[in-house]
Amino acid sequence: MIRYTCDLCKRELDPESDLRYVVKIEVFAAFDPPSGIDEEGDRDHLQEIQEMLERLENADDSQIGEEVYQQVRLDLCPECRRQFLKLLLSRREAARATYGFSKN
Numbered sequence: 001m002i003r004y005t006c007d008l009c010k011r012e013l014d015p016e017s018d019l020r021y022v023v024k025i026e027v028f029a030a031f032d033p034p035s036g037i038d039e040e041g042d043r044d045h046l047q048e049i050q051e052m053l054e055r056l057e058n059a060d061d062s063q064i065g066e067e068v069y070q071q072v073r074l075d076l077c078p079e080c081r082r083q084f085l086k087l088l089l090s091r092r093e094a095a096r097a098t099y100g101f102s103k104n
Contacts, residue, residue: 006077
């Protein structure tokens, strides 16, 4: 039988009687074309690839992985789920108010 534990409070969760929530967070680098360059017209794709490879040669492998992509998975009990969402949403609203972020 698989055993689950809340990743925040460490309480053991019984899959037969306890409600368990899974939180998945995925953070990845967005590679947008530089402004002012036509999507396909004026781009030298081979040159872009060469420049990317040169940057990657000089970087640490573990640093590249975390700089480009990270994934987190949490199992939460109902109480920790409530606290997690409350904290996340309150910080999001505070960031919007402080920095003027859009609602997307």
